[in-house]
Amino acid sequence: MKEFAKYIGVLVxxxxxxxxxxxxxxxxxxxxxxxxxMAMVVNGLLGHIYVNNMxxxxxVSNVLWLIILFIVPFFIYLFAKRAAYTEAEIEAYx
Numbered sequence: 001m002k003e004f005a006k007y008i009g010v011l012v013x014x015x016x017x018x019x020x021x022x023x024x025x026x027x028x029x030x031x032x033x034x035x036x037x038m039a040m041v042v043n044g045l046l047g048h049i050y051v052n053n054m055x056x057x058x059x060v061s062n063v064l065w066l067i068i069l070f071i072v073p074f075f076i077y078l079f080a081k082r083a084a085y086t087e088a089e090i091e092a093y094x
Contacts, residue, residue: 005084008077009048016040043070047077051084054093 020037023029050065057065066074 002084005080006052007048008080009044009046009051011044012047012073013041013044016044039070043073047073050074050077051081054085054090056090056094 016037016039019033019040023033046069050069069077
């Protein structure tokens with residue numbers, strides 16, 4: 001689970017790519033699929049950066065990440081970060 005938690009952002013990006021590719025292959029879709037797929041790819045990229053950032057953030061940085069990551073996915077990435085790294089690993093980096 002610890003190794004999987006480090007790559008949850010990449011998984012979200014791959015799901016976003018699937019949202020973009022499947023309608024293209026079936027010759028269907030529209031702007032909604034493009035918007036959702038793009039949002040998932042960007043969110044996955046930012047989530048991967050957040051989870052693998054070893055610096056311990058304060059209140060201000062966590063609020064900024066909360067706004068950037070669209071609130072609900074922030075909590076998913078926060079729990080993934082806590083599952084991926086122990087407090088001792090984060091303290092050793094800082």
